[in-house]
Amino acid sequence: MTAQSQPWTATVLTLFPEVFPGPLGVSLAGKALERGIWHLDALDIRAHAYDKHGSVDSPPLGGGAGMVMRPDVVDAALASVADRPGPVVYLSPRGRVLDQSVVRELAGEPGLTLLCGRYEGVDERVLEARNVAELSVGDVVLSGGEVAAMLVLDAVVRLLPGVMGNAESGADESFESGLLEHPHYTRPAEWQGRRAPNVLLSGHHARIRQWRRDQAERITKARRPDLWARYVGQTDHEPEDDER
Template sequence: MTLFPEMIDAVMRQSIIGRAQDKGLVEVRATNIRDFAPDKHHKADDAPYGGGRGQVMLAEPLYLCHQALCAGAPVHTVFLSAQGRPFDQDKARALLAKGRFILVCGHYEGVDQRFIDQCVDEEISIGDFVLTGGEIPAMAVADAVCRMVPGVLPDEDAFTAESHWEGLLEHPQYTRPENWRGRAVPEVLLSGHHAKIEAWRREMSLRRTKADRPDLYARFTPRTAQDEMLLRKLEAPD
């Protein structure tokens, strides 16, 4: 639900998600809220009660748009909001499990609270900052969810091995040439020894998380004896 569906279509019809839509694996439908405004001018906002700058999105066009999308059956509804709970990989998995959900993009100074109270199940934020509208956060959420749908990526490892799936950051990646401007690819990646490569990647993932996201590292629970050994190694005094 957006005032600017062309923004959504311009991005979500491209690249991996665009191809997934062409194959019928996912559907990202951008619906124009103005189409449901009851007046002839398609008015979707008005001045806030109590005074103040800017405009507030009207409850009625939002409500009518939402009702049309629900088509008589409840659909989990998310409002993209700076006041929402932080979005993360666990929330992406929870939305994937819904199968179908509605993302509401706010604009201007906000949305009439009565629509939120009536129709919204949860509010989500993509960070502690403010944007001009909810379209960019909505596309980020949609992309994060759609890429986990079976068939969108080549195989499950394409997303389960990446940052945040297990609460860790991803290991460094390298490609050709072996030496670039004096910087060489780590020898273990050229060894062909798959067990050693996987052990190196796991260690680098833990090291990167400890250095760059100590909050995630502190919450990490080892899953294997190898994890426990690596944690002892990282915690040992130099």
């Protein structure tokens, strides 16, 4: 355990609880789960169905393809975890787009409840009645919210105190400074005729830091004009010439 008095608590409401923890059970997230830094409950929405068939969906009112998750079933599932800490979030293409600032916000909460939709989605009335926030992991359509939930939890858990062994390792990563991350190199210094930049072999830490910052700026400017525009609005930096 860390200095936290209670583990950060993740609750996932899903029709497929058996897929969890999945990749969250290995590497950093898995080790932190074993150590009790965070806690995961994947709960079956179907347990709150009202008929013997376990029905959770109905055809959309007004016609159309697919099925919609029923408000009464989803409401009962949400009511069963109403005492869990942190906000309730429905994973939806309509939601606020996930970025590192949102991840930091969620990591600062005592926990999080994630509602995973399926079919055509969830009846709007229960989202309104329960004041459920919506969060999108990108402009893509998934079969359900489970993969998106894993993405969100993986991003959040790694920021919890005590999860990353080197506290500085997260500070230099993509998006933390508003930039994409600089390139990485390791041994051997030369591989298949390609040599790592000389500055990285110099032992000159100030020059290495500057080179990495320059590379991060250069890559961001070339690959993510949206991030670059936001970054230059806050700084007066321009990428320096490459030094190899």
